[in-house]
Amino acid sequence: MKKSLVAAGLMALAGAALAHDTPNMNEARELTPESITFKDDPAFPKGAQTVLLHGDPAKPGLFILRIKFPPNYVVPPHTHPGFETVTVLSGSMGSGMGEKADLTKGKMLKAGGMLALPANHAHYVWTTDEETIIQVAAVGPFDLVYINPADDPRKK
Numbered sequence: 001m002k003k004s005l006v007a008a009g010l011m012a013l014a015g016a017a018l019a020h021d022t023p024n025m026n027e028a029r030e031l032t033p034e035s036i037t038f039k040d041d042p043a044f045p046k047g048a049q050t051v052l053l054h055g056d057p058a059k060p061g062l063f064i065l066r067i068k069f070p071p072n073y074v075v076p077p078h079t080h081p082g083f084e085t086v087t088v089l090s091g092s093m094g095s096g097m098g099e100k101a102d103l104t105k106g107k108m109l110k111a112g113g114m115l116a117l118p119a120n121h122a123h124y125v126w127t128t129d130e131e132t133i134i135q136v137a138a139v140g141p142f143d144l145v146y147i148n149p150a151d152d153p154r155k156k
Helices: 002-019
Strands: 049-054 061-069 074-079 084-090 092-097 107-110 114-117 123-126 132-140
Touching: 084 092, 092 132
Parallel strands: none
Antiparallel strands: 049 061, 061 132, 074 123, 084 114, 084 132, 092 107, 092 123
């Protein structure tokens, strides 16, 4: 009985701690650009930063993520296990399809442009000479699966 109470207490504390990292889906929120703090993200090659605005990519359900890419940046070919939409908020982003990155192919999406990708669809993105911010809306559980495992910075 005591072990059950201790375990329940620890789970409650852990849940409270995680609540600060994951936006609460049951509360109305208003965000201003000044209140959004981007942080380095180990899932992307060095230089990209992300901020989770809504939900939790590791759990079932909708999540919204913003990603800031520096100029002249490439995210190598990868897939995601679920449907994804990407909206360019500022700057421009190149979008290419396939398992090999070819920056001469694909389409440049400017601010306001959108990319919709089905699950497990190989693609890559890049920026040119300006910082770019995108917003991803997708349904979890979600992951970034690099076509070439050597491209995955989490494995270096």
